[in-house]
Amino acid sequence: MIVRIMGEGQVRLADSHLTELNKLDDELLAELDHGDGPGFRRTLTALLAKVRELGTPLPDDSLEPSELILPAEDATLEDVRDLLGDDGLIPDGP
Template identity: 75%
Template sequence: MIVRIMGEGQVRLDDSHLAELNKLDDELLEQMEGGDEEGFRRTLGALLDSVRRLGASLPDDALEPSDLILPSPDATLAQVREMLSDDGLIPG
């Protein structure tokens, strides 16, 4: 799967990592619903770090269709709320 991190680029990630990312996505949703800004920042960072660690960055000139789009590391809780549907950032 191809994951785009807004403001950074795209990462190719094996589908086998989806369960790990979904766990972080669930935590992020809980923190957003509870208005936990500190927890949100921490979990968003962990989610993005996991994508970077588990995946392989695509060249900057590559324009593959993205399966997932994740917010930039400096995105606010309000901005991420706008990105979400009922499924969260990562469709389960």
């Protein structure tokens, strides 16, 4: 799966990591629902760090279609609400 982090670039991420990332995504959704700004910031930072850790960066000149687009680390609660799908930021898996 190709994942784009807005403002950073793309990484290739194995589908096998989706379950782990979905745990953070579920936390992020709960924090959004409760308006928990500090928790939201902490979890978004952890989610993006985990994607960077588990993914393999693609070259800057690569033009692969992104299957998943994640917000930038400095995104606001409102920015992320605009990106949410029915499953959150990350789909529930293959």
